[in-house]
Amino acid sequence: MTQHALNSVAATDLPERGQPLAGGVFVTRNWLNGEERALVLLDEELTGAWGKYGEDVAGAKSYSDGAANTRAMAEAGSELAAKVLELDAHIPSHLEGALLMSAKADGLITLREDRWHWLSTQYSAYSAFYMDFEDGWIGSNDKNDGRLVRPVRSLPIQ
Template sequence: MTTPATAQPAVISTIAAVELPGPGQPLAGGIFVTRYWLNGQERALILLPGELEGAWGEYGKDVATSYSDGKANTVAMAEAGSKLAGKVLELDAFIPSCLEGQLLMAAKHAGLIILREDRWHWLSTQYSANTAFYVDFEVGWQDGSGKGNERLVRPVRSLLIQ
């Protein structure tokens, strides 16, 4: 049985660079993972507590193809009918992309965050219309799996750094 992620009150969407805590410290309802660049903007990646479980969904549909933008992917998934993506968005969060999944893995190996190693976790980047990427947080490799398979999701959020 997985621990359900709990709904968080609305959180800030931006943060001043001087207000950022150190990696591994609390921020915006989760743990600050790292700074990264996305679509020409510097952002703060935050790992939220809890996890969800479900199928990626939308088998046969070409839905979410960004390798780096998990929020755009998760919105596209939900708009296409993914129940899992809809639940994550209700938390003011998103499913990490392939890039964001690797940033989580790097933080885990640095001892900044704890991630389950006994289950595979969905990423929001699809591999094809029938498969999507998942990550193994034990060793960090990514692969594709049928969108109907049940996997875990660790919701994240991202703040614009000003």
């Protein structure tokens, strides 16, 4: 099995934070829906609109579950979300964005500071959250604006 095709990871196989895992860099352990998970940042960068301005995506309102948000975005027609899912990854949620900022502040990962990054958490029918990785500022903006995405993977820890 190749590194990027992992569906889960054994706790004993987890590297130190900031080290390679599953085709990216291991960011941290976190809990999602009662399950401990390993958050992995991929190197790929994609750019595009979050979705359609004025369209409410009911399944993309989770502040913690970026994978569910990204699937809902793709089902609603988001080309950006579909491209991220093709990588066997998802767009970080509001919480996952904060975890990425923490790892960046700890010097474990590098994120561009010259562009705003989409998060998968919808703010309203007209806007979605984005994050500035220079200082960790989170705001919301029109869904049809082009923003950068750094995909992540979230693997169950066995």
